Amino acid sequence: MSKLYLVPTPIGNLEDITFRAIKVLKEVDYILAEDTRTSGKLLKHFDIDTPMQSHHMHNEHKTVEAIVKRIQSGDVFALISDAGTPAISDPGFLLTRACVESQIEVECLPGATAFVPALVNSGLPNDKFVFEGFLPVKKGRQTRLKFLAEEKRTMIFYESPHKILKTLTNFVEYFGEDRQASVSRELTKMFEETKRGSVQELLTYYTQKPAKGEIVIVVKGKV
Structure with a gap:
């Protein structure tokens, strides 16, 4: 089922990630990351090998449409930022809005925010x-x-x-x-x-x- 997950990540202490967040990040088809190098360390720590794609404030205007089409085709994406909850002073709003407007299911997990x-x-x-x-x-x-x-x-x-x-x-x-x-x-x-x-x-x-x-x-x- 096509879907976008918004997944909070720890703001410092890695133990603050939830079991559910780890489960979702392992099960989705792709992870959209603000900085793949930063997120790569987090994913490696929790043995998550889901493919990542860069999604940050400098390219989100150009990539949103393509991502929406991929979700509509059946892919399931998770969006994470370097730390905290996506869209809170971080990228996320534009993609979330586009998915809502396209009637794509969006689910935000509870979790860390500073x-x-x-x-x-x-x-x-x-x-x-x-x-x-x-x-x-x-x-x-x-x-x-x-x-x-x-x-x-x-x-x-x-x-x-x-x-x-x-x-x-x-x-x-x-x-x-x-x-x-x-x-x-x-x-x-x-x-x-x-x-x-x-x-x-x-x-x-x-x-x-x-x-x-x-x-x-x-x-x-x-x-």
Whole structure:
């Protein structure tokens, strides 16, 4: 039966993969991987020898149509990203939408994603929140920050190590230096760390101790 599976992969600790994810990855005809070299290490670890095909942000616009046709012809595909759940700040949305529009069955397995443990571990209100992912790098950044300055729900951002100081500086400027936040990095890995405090305190800390690894910033909404 033709189908697309969206399969979450560990964000760090390989033990976080589910038994069901391994089963699906072994049984499908093909695996679409963001980076076949990165995913190859994961598949080798779990003795998965399913053929892989590259599917990333630079080629997904060109490959979606062909993949849909192959699924319609009877192939079963699984889509994975380098880490976490596909389509969450990673490729996946375009293919999922195309499959839905073509009435192809799509099934997303539950599993790892970075922002959930970061949110729960932050100690900030989590009954209502908004996931912002990565802020615009240049165009639209100030407009977005001005808008979010009035957001009352807890906000979640992804950020890279070399941009965290710029982002925390922006938060001080637009949200106020006393706005409470947390920074989680290297989640599930050996050097996992979560720092909590005001955005000014966090800016000072990471100015003195440069951050490494994947980063999730959780910021309290406006009171």
